[in-house]
Amino acid sequence: MIKGTCWVADDYVMAYNIIVQEYWTSPIDKLENSKWVMAGVHEDFNKENGFKDCGYTFIVAGHNFAGGGKSIEHVIAGLMGAGIQAVFATSFARLQFRNAINYGLPFITSPDIDKKCKTGDTLEYDPESGIIKNLSQDLSFESIPTPPFVSEVAQAGGLMNYVKEKIAKGEAIG
Amino acid sequence: MGMTITEKIMASQSGRDKVRPGELVWVDVESVMTMDYLGKTCFDKFRSLGKTDVFDKNKVICVSDHLVPPPNQKFATMLNEWREVVKAHDITYFYDLGRQGIAHQIMVEQGHVLPGKVSIGTDSHANTYGAVGAVGNAVGVTDAAVAMATGKAWFRVPSSVKFHITGEWQPYIMAKDLSLHIMGMMHWNGHLIYKTLEFCGPAIDALSVAGRMTLCNMTVDLGAKNGIVAPDVKTQEYLKDIAKGDWDMLASDDDAEYEAVYEIDVSQLGPTVALPDKLDDTLPVEKVTGRKFNKAFVGTCTNGRLEDLAIMADILQDRQIHRDVNMIVVPASQGVYLEALRAGYLETLILAGAAIDTPSCAACAGIHTGVAGDGDIVLSAGNRNMKGRMGSKNAEIYLTSPAVVAASAIYGEITDPRTL
Ligand code: SF4
Numbered sequence: 001m002i003k004g005t006c007w008v009a010d011d012y013v014m015a016y017n018i019i020v021q022e023y024w025t026s027p028i029d030k031l032e033n034s035k036w037v038m039a040g041v042h043e044d045f046n047k048e049n050g051f052k053d054c055g056y057t058f059i060v061a062g063h064n065f066a067g068g069g070k071s072i073e074h075v076i077a078g079l080m081g082a083g084i085q086a087v088f089a090t091s092f093a094r095l096q097f098r099n100a101i102n103y104g105l106p107f108i109t110s111p112d113i114d115k116k117c118k119t120g121d122t123l124e125y126d127p128e129s130g131i132i133k134n135l136s137q138d139l140s141f142e143s144i145p146t147p148p149f150v151s152e153v154a155q156a157g158g159l160m161n162y163v164k165e166k167i168a169k170g171e172a173i174g
Numbered sequence: 175m176g177m178t179i180t181e182k183i184m185a186s187q188s189g190r191d192k193v194r195p196g197e198l199v200w201v202d203v204e205s206v207m208t209m210d211y212l213g214k215t216c217f218d219k220f221r222s223l224g225k226t227d228v229f230d231k232n233k234v235i236c237v238s239d240h241l242v243p244p245p246n247q248k249f250a251t252m253l254n255e256w257r258e259v260v261k262a263h264d265i266t267y268f269y270d271l272g273r274q275g276i277a278h279q280i281m282v283e284q285g286h287v288l289p290g291k292v293s294i295g296t297d298s299h300a301n302t303y304g305a306v307g308a309v310g311n312a313v314g315v316t317d318a319a320v321a322m323a324t325g326k327a328w329f330r331v332p333s334s335v336k337f338h339i340t341g342e343w344q345p346y347i348m349a350k351d352l353s354l355h356i357m358g359m360m361h362w363n364g365h366l367i368y369k370t371l372e373f374c375g376p377a378i379d380a381l382s383v384a385g386r387m388t389l390c391n392m393t394v395d396l397g398a399k400n401g402i403v404a405p406d407v408k409t410q411e412y413l414k415d416i417a418k419g420d421w422d423m424l425a426s427d428d429d430a431e432y433e434a435v436y437e438i439d440v441s442q443l444g445p446t447v448a449l450p451d452k453l454d455d456t457l458p459v460e461k462v463t464g465r466k467f468n469k470a471f472v473g474t475c476t477n478g479r480l481e482d483l484a485i486m487a488d489i490l491q492d493r494q495i496h497r498d499v500n501m502i503v504v505p506a507s508q509g510v511y512l513e514a515l516r517a518g519y520l521e522t523l524i525l526a527g528a529a530i531d532t533p534s535c536a537a538c539a540g541i542h543t544g545v546a547g548d549g550d551i552v553l554s555a556g557n558r559n560m561k562g563r564m565g566s567k568n569a570e571i572y573l574t575s576p577a578v579v580a581a582s583a584i585y586g587e588i589t590d591p592r593t594l
Contacts, residue, residue, distance in 0.1 A: 014560075021540060021562060025211045025252070028315065064367065068560070069298045069394050072212075073314040094368050094399055095298060095312055102316040149198050149328070163320050164223050173324050174188065174200020 002085045003124045003135075004057020008117050009041070011062035015070040015096055017041045019078055026074065033074045034081025052082040058123050059087045062114040065107075067093030076103045086125050088113050088132055088143065101150050102159040108132070110143040127151075176427025178334040179404050180370040183309045183424060187292050195333035203233070204291035204308070204419065206321045209277045210238045210256050211249075212296045217259045219319035228263060229325035232418065235286050236260045237269045237277035240535045245542055275507020275533045278302040278475040282387060283509055285413060289405035290422025294318065294327055299475045299557070301394040305386035306413065307405030307424065312394060332399040334370040336432045339377040341441035346591040348485070349385035350477055350555065350575040352377075352438070353392040354446040358456030359436075360396055367397040369433065372426065377440045378403055383412045384479040391476050392557055395453055445578045445590055450570035451561055459578055465588045467551040470495075471564075472576045473504030473531075474538045477555035480513050482576040487519035489580040489591060495527035496586035501579075502544045503528050504536040528583075540565040553588065555579050 017040030019033065026032060038051035045051040059065075059079070065087060066075055076099045079087070086106040090113070100107040108125070110132060117123070121136040130143040146154075156162035166173055177185065181193050188199035208216045213236055220228065228234045244250035253271075260268050269280050278299050280286075287293045289307030294300060296318045303310025313327065321327045337356065360366055371393045378386070386403045393401030403409075404425045413421065445459040472478065472486060483505065495501050503523055505511035511533055514520050520530055537544035538556045545565030546552050552564060552571045559571035572588070581591035 016560070024539075025249075025541070028215060064397065067367075067397060069312075069397075069558075071296065071298050071312045071314050073316060091367060093397060095314070098317070099314045102314065147198055159316050159320060160219065160223065163324065167224050167323065173326050174328070 001124060001126050002057065006058035006060045006117055006121055006123050007056040008114060008119045009059060009061040011064065012067060013041055013061055013065050014068035015066045015075045016068050018066060019072060019074045023074060024072055028073050028077050030077045030081030033078030037078030037082050055083060057083060057085050059084055060114055060117045061087065061089035063091050065089040065092050066096035071095045073099050076100050076105055080105055090114060101153060104154040104158040108143045110141045113141050175431055176429040178372060178426045178430040179424050180309055180334055180400065180402055181331060183290055183292060184329060184331050193331045195331050197331045198328060199331060200326045200328050201292045202325055203294055203321050203327050204288055205233045205235050205286040205293045206318055207235045207237065207277050207281050207295035208318050209297060210241045210253055212315050214256050214259050216296060216315045216318045217263060219315055220322040223319065223323045225323045228322045231264055232266045234265055234322050235267045235281060236265050237280050238271055238274050239276045240539065242271045242274055242534050243532060273508055275509065276475045276478065276535055279506040282306060283507060285416035285418045288417055288419055288421040289409060290424045294321060298394045299391050301401050302387050302391040302475055304390035304400050304402035305383055306409050307403060309400050311400055332368050332370045333433045334372055335366060336435040337371060337373050338435060338437050339373060339375040339440060341377055341439035343377060343380060343440055346445065346577045347443055348575040348577055349381055349388040351443055351446040352440060353389055354448050354456045355443055357396060357454050361454045369398050371398045371401045373401065373403050379406060382481060383408060384481045388476055395557060445575060448559060448573040450559055450572060453559060459590045462588050463590055466586060467553045468498055469546065469550050469552040470499055470501035470579050470583045471537060471544065471552055471554040471556065472579050473536050474556040475506060476557040477576050478504055478506030478510065480510050483514045483519045485577045486580040487522040489577060490526035491522050493526055493584050495583045498586045499583050501528040501583050502531055504531045505533050507533050537564050553579050553582055
């Protein structure tokens with residue numbers, strides 16, 4: 001069970017605004033990337049640790065979260081470094097959805113959730129059942145279940161660990 | 175129920191008879207591409223998996239494109255580290271400065287991408303590979319590292335959407351116009367998220383491999399997983415001397431299932447322009463003629479190929495680019511550069527007043543040659559036009575075809591090439 005406050009975004013939060021252009025060529029590093037994560041999404045976050053210092057645990061978003069076609073993993077590393085433990089949205093862009101799975105950060109699809117949560121609400125997410133509760137407003141949301149592979153990767157702590165373990169044990173992949 | 179070409183590829187490359195949309199499969203990859211600014215991280219991650227040798231030295235393809243030639247010390251140093259790591263892993267195909275090009279162009283023109291196979295790359299426009307009937311997909315460095323180690327990548331089988339394209343291509347109308355038209359129709363990153371876009375019909379048969387590359391290239395900007403054109407005799411002809419392996423001539427079954435089918439008649443299609451900031455804000459050229467601009471850019475993995483330079487040379491033959499316009503033309507690879515040189519296109523463009531630059535991504539991502547400054551209005555044949563994409567946030571970028579860029583450059587204002 002994960003519990004914490006959420007930040008509610010609009011539709012179309014773009015990957016290239018989560019990590020702005022000047023950091024695309026930086027190393028991928030949770031701590032470093034988290035310093036300026038979300039800098040291009042909102043003026044309030046456009047300062048060092050601007051988003052991180054808000055201390056959110058969840059992001060709630062609308063359509064096409066992390067879209068715009070950038071494949072850079074700084075986006076996911078930055079969000080994780082800033083303390084984000086799950087993102088709930090009505091839909092996700094595929095490149096970052098993939099990266100999120102590979103990093104073990106739950107990107108959870110839940111229709112309409114964005115309309116019913118306010119920034120600062122306390123949410124509780126149960127990865128087992130997929131139920132998201134908004135404790136501040138006494139609401140509950142279902143989410144689309146994650147396939148077993150995705151949970152296995154998350155349990156291993158990401159695709160790198162998952163594959164590393166397989167290689168070390170001499171097990172085949174797939 | 176039959177399968178689409180993408181489903182067939184995912185099935186055959188994961189050792190199954192059949193797959194269905196939504197299933198997760200691990201597929202064998204034909205090639206893994208990485209390039210200068212992410213490549214070192216890929217190799218570092220690859221080694222951290224406990225491996226020293228890549229799964230196949232002929233199938234990990236390394237390209238220098240975003241940062242070459244280095245514009246500053248930071249990039250020069252990054253390139254040095256990149257070269258060292260590629261050398262250390264004894265990679266067979268390393269397209270470094272001097273043999274370089276934009277990675278997606280290199281992957282196709284050097285035969286690393288093959289019909290019926292899956293290729294991945296650490297850059298979003300890897301969708302380009304669908305032009306020769308491959309599943310081409312963009313991935314992050316983690317997936318690339320895993321594929322370098324194992325020769326495999328995981329995929330969720332996408333559902334397919336068919337674009338059946340009919341009619342006759344009219345003079346000066348290019349694949350880019352069709353791409354931008356579809357963008358306006360379907361919306362940028364809109365309804366096509368996760369889908370496979372399959373392009374077929376007589377107007378696709380009539381397109382060159384280069385045109386098919388343009389079309390598949392921009393499917394990523396529609397939010398799609400991949401774009402694909404089934405291989406045909408043109409594909410075979412294109413690949414016969416360059417292919418680095420065997421291929422399978424697959425096609426969709428007649429009874430394959432599509433989530434949606436769209437029909438477009440290109441006979442009705444005119445030159446198309448995307449307005450600054452949003453890719454799906456597209457209009458027929460006649461609605462924007464007369465708008466002034468000061469920079470013209472043709473290049474990128476979308477439109478830096480020989481046929482793009484050919485149509486520009488045709489338009490600019492014995493004409494002059496307006497004195498208020500700075501035009502930069504960047505061939506997509508050294509191969510394209512050489513061919514355009516031999517064909518005389520570059521001479522024509524230079525005589526018209528265009529600057530030719532070294533094959534690379536150039537100003538496309540705003541980190542290199544010819545970036546946009548405050549107040550610039552750029553008419554570009556590239557693929558992205560959001561604020562700040564080519565440099566300054568106070569610049570505007572219109573996107574269109576190379577033909578429109580060339581015609582417009584003569585007058586310094588957006589011009590319909592059909593009216594010259
Ligand atoms: S040309 Fe532009 S879009 Fe294509 S790979 Fe380079 S930076 Fe990306």
